[in-house]
Amino acid sequence: MSHIELRTPLTVITGFLENLGDNEMLPFQKRPFTLMHQQAERMNSIINALLTLSRLEMGVAPSAEKPVAIPELLARIVDQASLLADQKGGYKISLEVDNNLWLLGEECELMSAFSNLIFNAVIHTPPGTEILVTWKRQENEACLIVSDKGSGIEQRHIPRLTERFYRVDKARSRQSGGTGLGLAIVKHIIGRHDGELRISSQLEVGSKFTCAFPVNLTLDKAVEKPIE
Ligand SMILES: Nc1ncnc2c1ncn2[C@@H]1O[C@H](COP(=O)(O)OP(=O)(O)OP(=O)(O)O)[C@@H](O)[C@H]1O
Numbered sequence: 001m002s003h004i005e006l007r008t009p010l011t012v013i014t015g016f017l018e019n020l021g022d023n024e025m026l027p028f029q030k031r032p033f034t035l036m037h038q039q040a041e042r043m044n045s046i047i048n049a050l051l052t053l054s055r056l057e058m059g060v061a062p063s064a065e066k067p068v069a070i071p072e073l074l075a076r077i078v079d080q081a082s083l084l085a086d087q088k089g090g091y092k093i094s095l096e097v098d099n100n101l102w103l104l105g106e107e108c109e110l111m112s113a114f115s116n117l118i119f120n121a122v123i124h125t126p127p128g129t130e131i132l133v134t135w136k137r138q139e140n141e142a143c144l145i146v147s148d149k150g151s152g153i154e155q156r157h158i159p160r161l162t163e164r165f166y167r168v169d170k171a172r173s174r175q176s177g178g179t180g181l182g183l184a185i186v187k188h189i190i191g192r193h194d195g196e197l198r199i200s201s202q203l204e205v206g207s208k209f210t211c212a213f214p215v216n217l218t219l220d221k222a223v224e225k226p227i228e
């Protein structure tokens with residue numbers, strides 16, 4: 001089934017429901033329409049995430065030739081996440097990057113994977129949590145590490161986090177509007193870049209998500225050549 005076939009009916013339904021929910025002149029209650037509109041929007045994000053996943057599953061490896069300015073990309077994501085963090089009551093987000101460390105890869109995909117990890121640290125932890133985003137060379141790897149001092153995740157959930165639709169606390173996660181497809185997408189994207197996603201977490205201490213890439217896929221901007 002093509003993307004258009006899945007998306008068009010839902011776009012029409014969402015459009016009508018939005019109008020009905022906003023219409024002050026209607027002789028009946030607006031609330032059910034507002035709720036229907038929210039659920040249709042939710043279905044829309046699930047479909048989009050599923051389409052992304054199936055595209056990734058079918059797709060060939062990305063042409064890992066383009067140098068991506070990871071330090072700038074991370075700064076952009078942290079700016080966006082900070083807006084959400086402010087809305088949620090404020091977080092302490094810090095960014096530590098090696099400004100010369102770039103990665104060869106697909107910018108859109110990396111943006112989407114890193115966004116999910118950084119947004120997760122805001123969405124799935126309580127306000128006031130300390131979040132640290134690090135991009136650095138570590139032995140034979142280039143690592144993006146998103147760590148938070150949030151509520152942590154019980155050990156038994158960790159191996160299952162990258163499964164489709166897997167969420168630790170179903171009720172709370174649904175409230176947060178997530179689809180539970182984010183980490184499945186992240187794992188795919190990192191794998192397509194010859195990298196690995198590692199997750200460690202401890203209840204009441206916090207969580208750490210590491211995307212480790214082989215150092216031969218990196219570029220040293222200072223000398224404009226690949227790192228040996
Ligand atoms: N930093 C974190 N701290 C605590 N729990 C987390 C953290 N990151 C992820 N989780 C848990 O892992 C689950 C899966 O995350 P995932 O990103 O796949 O889905 P989601 O964020 O719920 O939805 P979305 O598809 O919008 O990303 C979350 O629902 C949450 O329970």
Ligand SMILES: [Mg+2]
Pocket residue numbers: 116119120178182183
């Ligand atoms: Mg997520």
